[in-house]
Amino acid sequence: MSNVRIPPVLRETVGGSRSVAAQGGTVNEVLTDLFATYPALRDRVTEAGELSPFVNVYVNDRDVRYRDGLATPVGPDDTVILLPAMAGGAR
């Protein structure tokens, strides 16, 4: 089971948890597993089967959009982070 970290803005859809466990060998499988448990999450994270432009997904801190997108592999000990797309900090 990989660990999926949920940002504050999405926690209401997973019952308030900071992180949840999910199963799957790719980002797509992990998200599909999550959506089965937390259906409200689906519309917030995906649009027509693709990642929503408002959400970034990272596997072990790397943005999956620059890897294989939803097909990016996820290992059992990997951490998946969901984050809203945001401006950076001290600029």
Next chain:
Amino acid sequence: MGDLVAAIGNTPMVELPHLARSPRIRLFAKLEGANPTGSVKDRIARAMLEEARSGGTLRPGQTILEPSSGNTGISLAWIGAALGHPVRIVMPDNTTPEREQLLRLYGAEIVFSPGAEGSNGAIRMAQELAAADPSLFMPYQYGNPANPRAHEEGTGPEIVAAVPEVGLFVAGLGTGGTLTGVGRFLKRVRPGVRIVAAEPLPGEQVQGLRSLDEGFVPPVLDASILDDRYLVSNRDALVGVQRLIREEGVFAGLSSGAAIHVALRAAAEMDAGDVVVLLADGGWKYLSTGIYDHDPDELEAELDGRLLW
């Protein structure tokens, strides 16, 4: 010899031999802390104001308003004052005291925005203030093409002049101006170069979004120029700044620690080559946070609610 504004840019490039882990990897750092107010932002402040003045959108004596959590505000305060413009900066109220001190000593007025809303909150407040008062001029670094252009025409060529065979370039991601501008130049003259972003992992307490639609991708960021993007925790950035000072004697700010962390991770996947990391500022504005001499694990929780880079 020119005045202080003419001293912007042409910053030192130094090698970091102790941090480069493989003899086939050469690691170089572009020290943007050597700019007159101590950060890379002097480049874009000059570019945005010069362009606005020559294009007539910034009139003599007109007040400048800008959202900034530090460096851009400090650069605008200095150059704005030199050009005869009052400067007003909208800054989150949870940055470091050094930034407030520097803004005031360069003569800027500060409007504080709620720290819990992060940079997004400062941007929103500045946009509201500008909409309510048409006499204000907002350079708007997040959307001003002069921001990436300053890097495409300045920083990028300087990098290639110093490290002609650059194969990997790493910088922090804020407005995206540095990565977009440097990336455009490097990809033109060095096809095959990889452009990699170090992005801050926002602390729990600065993610005050009410909905995902409030998220914000800066218009100046050309995400297609990036080849990889890494999220960096405050802890990893802290370890990075501490390694920079202890192993290389380079005193740099928190985003530089993040950039070094990412450069070492990305370089580990290379067989050989030259890596350039842009260190956006020096460490002076972060001294009050204790990031140079405290245990990263102890500091991380404390830093979670602050906006530091």
